[in-house]
């Protein structure tokens with residue numbers, strides 16, 4: 001018998017650093033979780049109703065592989081209106097099973113074995129795995145607190161080799177809450193041009209920004225032709241479980257991605273596509289309401305953490321705070337482990353998000369104001385003990 005039937009790409013994948021803490025938390029009572037990366041809100045009623053109607057009306061069949069043409073038209077209009085970027089609904093947009101699937105599609109479509117993808121870290125936990133599953137090599141380039149966790153163009157350029165194929169950006173950022181500045185993105189655009197690289201820009205948190213400008217990467221002059229823009233409905237419309245997102249890319253890349261999509265998932269769930277259409281057409285007031293509430297929680301958690309001596313960058317987007325915990329004398333893993341065991345507060349060690357996350361923890365504020373208040377009280381007790 002073989003030692004394993006699995007291939008090296010799979011056996012080589014590191015387990016997610018997030019799961020472990022959730023598994024421990026699940027065995028405990030009275031845990032306040034600042035660990036989750038999804039909205040605590042219900043999907044807005046009218047959006048849910050659109051999904052329910054689709055089932056009741058028998059709209060329960062496959063759609064075209066790229067997704068309902070009406071949804072692609074609505075998405076094209078939305079992107080044009082929001083960012084003045086133009087995508088042809090007929091051949092440049094694919095409705096996917098979340099940004100997660102879109103990440104899988106793009107790297108499977110473009111990478112040859114051994115091709116390198118430069119990723120500013122800390123970043124979303126799936127990025128390295130998606131690159132490696134597609135046979136590529138993830139090259140991590142840390143972003144720094146001193147620089148507001150902006151990606152570092154000089155470090156990115158220094159990491160370019162003849163094997164570099166793409167740069168993967170995720171801004172607004174999970175886990176730091178950074179929003180890349182226009183100036184930084186222009187510098188990265190110059191690097192992409194100079195070395196003829198593809199840029200994959202995961203903008204799933206584009207709607208969750210707090211008095212800060214989000215720049216759509218493909219709207220930067222000259223970048224449309226070398227950008228794969230990824231976006232979704234999970235975060236802005238509280239639709240994580242609907243599993244719906246999209247990619248927007250030049251025709252050739254879209255065609256390649258669609259070929260894989262067609263043989264792996266066929267089409268994104270039809271009822272979710274109907275719900276997504278309603279979200280684009282009438283979801284704006286809900287987005288604004290949720291952003292206002294995240295903003296209130298953001299201010300609470302940032303001032304609370306800073307007043308405990310945990311230096312916290314003021315997040316400009318997404319729903320995460322990323323305090324530095326070195327003052328506690330613990331490393332991020334011990335900090336998370338002891339805080340969970342002793343005070344029943346779950347958060348995630350920064351190193352789970354790659355190089356540059358050491359000495360930090362991620363606290364999600366996608367949980368109620370009252371729970372954040374209680375978590376801060378528990379943290380205060382903890383800091384008095386360890387600090």
Ligand SMILES: Cc1ncc(COP(=O)(O)O)c(C=O)c1O
Pocket residue numbers: 037097098099100101124170173174202204231232233234240243244245
């Ligand atoms: C940066 C980032 N990209 C993508 C995803 C996954 O999104 P989706 O639900 O669209 O698959 C997440 C989820 O946490 C995320 O934080």
